[in-house]
Amino acid sequence: MEERDISQAVISxxxxxxxxxxxLKSDGVDRISSRELSxxxxxxxxxxRQDFNNFGGFxxxxxxxxxxxxxxxxGKILGxxxxxxxxxxxAGHLGCALINYMNFRNRGFYFRGAFDSNPQLVGTSxxxxxxxxxxxxxxxIHDNKIDIAVLCIPKTDASSIAQKLVRYGxxxxxxxxxxxxxxxxxxxxxxVHLSDSLxxxxxxxxxxxxxxxxxxxxxxxxxxxx
Amino acid sequence: MEERDISQAVISxxxxxxxxxxxLKSDGVDRISSRELSxxxxxxxxxxRQDFNNFGGFxxxxxxxxxxxxxxxxGKILGxxxxxxxxxxxAGHLGCALINYMNFRNRGFYFRGAFDSNPQLVGTSxxxxxxxxxxxxxxxIHDNKIDIAVLCIPKTDASSIAQKLVRYGxxxxxxxxxxxxxxxxxxxxxxVHLSDSLxxxxxxxxxxxxxxxxxxxxxxxxxxxx
Numbered sequence: 203m204e205e206r207d208i209s210q211a212v213i214s215x216x217x218x219x220x221x222x223x224x225x226l227k228s229d230g231v232d233r234i235s236s237r238e239l240s241x242x243x244x245x246x247x248x249x250x251r252q253d254f255n256n257f258g259g260f261x262x263x264x265x266x267x268x269x270x271x272x273x274x275x276x277g278k279i280l281g282x283x284x285x286x287x288x289x290x291x292x293a294g295h296l297g298c299a300l301i302n303y304m305n306f307r308n309r310g311f312y313f314r315g316a317f318d319s320n321p322q323l324v325g326t327s328x329x330x331x332x333x334x335x336x337x338x339x340x341x342x343i344h345d346n347k348i349d350i351a352v353l354c355i356p357k358t359d360a361s362s363i364a365q366k367l368v369r370y371g372x373x374x375x376x377x378x379x380x381x382x383x384x385x386x387x388x389x390x391x392x393x394v395h396l397s398d399s400l401x402x403x404x405x406x407x408x409x410x411x412x413x414x415x416x417x418x419x420x421x422x423x424x425x426x427x428x
Numbered sequence: 429m430e431e432r433d434i435s436q437a438v439i440s441x442x443x444x445x446x447x448x449x450x451x452l453k454s455d456g457v458d459r460i461s462s463r464e465l466s467x468x469x470x471x472x473x474x475x476x477r478q479d480f481n482n483f484g485g486f487x488x489x490x491x492x493x494x495x496x497x498x499x500x501x502x503g504k505i506l507g508x509x510x511x512x513x514x515x516x517x518x519a520g521h522l523g524c525a526l527i528n529y530m531n532f533r534n535r536g537f538y539f540r541g542a543f544d545s546n547p548q549l550v551g552t553s554x555x556x557x558x559x560x561x562x563x564x565x566x567x568x569i570h571d572n573k574i575d576i577a578v579l580c581i582p583k584t585d586a587s588s589i590a591q592k593l594v595r596y597g598x599x600x601x602x603x604x605x606x607x608x609x610x611x612x613x614x615x616x617x618x619x620v621h622l623s624d625s626l627x628x629x630x631x632x633x634x635x636x637x638x639x640x641x642x643x644x645x646x647x648x649x650x651x652x653x654x
Contacts, residue, residue: 210628213631213632216628216631217624217627218608218621221606221623221624243608244608280630281631284630296525296526299525300622306623309623309627311630349633373636376625376626380447382469382470388636388640390632390636394622396529396532397443397532398447399443399618399620400532400535400537401442401443402439402443402618403616403618404537404600405439405507406616406618407507407576410599
């Protein structure tokens with residue numbers, strides 16, 4: 203179990219490796235050196251080697267890594283060799299967009315049902331996925347061996363629903379509600395806080411503005427552009 | 429310009445401080461110590477002080493920080509005192525969900541128009557935002573002083589469209605396409621790679637599984653639960 207202490211920073215980089223390796227694989231590339239992968243992904247070769255060493259190094263020998271092997275191994279580390287059964291909580295615009303996104307299914311993540319507190323939505327379907335009432339959630343989770351709940355509800359209800367989901371046996375929550383969820387450590391939460399991401403972009407725009415004003419005034423003398 | 433070297437890790441934490449301070453403010457809290465904030469946010473008080481010291485420390489004196497002042501200051505650092513004009517590229521399910529999400533508007537991010545290559549969508553509207561053809565993009569960006577483009581298109585088209593956006597003067601891209609965009613350093617890109625996030629959740633589920641199997645077998649002897 204040498205994997206035990208791997209930082210979330212390393213974990214965050216694994217899906218990106220997986221994506222690039224998948225593309226190399228479809229392009230028919232058999233082997234790649236850490237140097238080539240480094241150039242392609244704009245990270246240092248030493249970062250790549252360090253990251254991979256967390257998982258035993260994937261046996262780079264002679265000319266680089268075997269692309270297919272590395273792709274498969276990282277897929278296993280990411281748990282993509284197991285299918286996941288998911289439910290959506292909150293069938294609003296964002297929730298329905300997620301259900302419609304086919305790419306998750308290709309990776310083994312299957313929406314099995316959706317739940318909404320709006321009685322007008324209950325009984326309808328989104329992209330073939332039926333919407334149930336919130337009362338039916340516990341039974342559904344049990345009957346369909348659901349392990350992941352995707353939370354797309356306003357933050358006011360998110361905490362109490364998350365606690366219910368934990369009681370019903372959910373082990374992972376993909377949380378789009380703009381709040382930190384109060385769940386026990388054994389329940390895995392992955393947050394997608396869209397507003398936070400947009401604010402980070404806003405910060406970087408402001409910084410770039412200031413840098414530009416600082417560095418660029420009069421760099422190009424009047425008239426030079428003609 | 430002591431702000432120059434602040435790491436993206438610190439930046440990533442700012443929106444979360446901003447969110448908690450906003451909630452404290454609406455709850456009528458005037459002052460808070462780093463210790464109380466630490467307990468509330470589940471980060472160490474020393475982390476909070478270190479983060480804030482990047483921006484001059486926000487003058488904690490006597491009993492803690494002034495909540496309203498801190499909220500305003502972090503808002504300014506995040507560039508939230510300036511409004512941002514945005515366009516959506518790709519009016520599919522996810523793009524329309526983003527346009528419908530009111531919270532961005534409350535923070536000063538305004539969608540001014542949407543663009544799609546599907547002629548059947550051109551001329552229609554989503555939540556009051558008109559959808560234009562891709563040909564109209566350059567003029568629209570110029571006329572409406574657009575600084576942020578929100579990219580919700582398949583990865584196959586994303587790179588070429590990003591390059592066009594840069595030529596048209598876009599300074600920030602909020603990228604939901606599952607690909608790294610080839611843009612110059614002065615253009616700020618914030619990626620939301622949903623599949624990557626889901627894979628990270630899957631990793632943590634698998635790890636928790638293994639830890640459980642390792643630690644818990646026979647912890648509770650048969651019969652003890654009765």
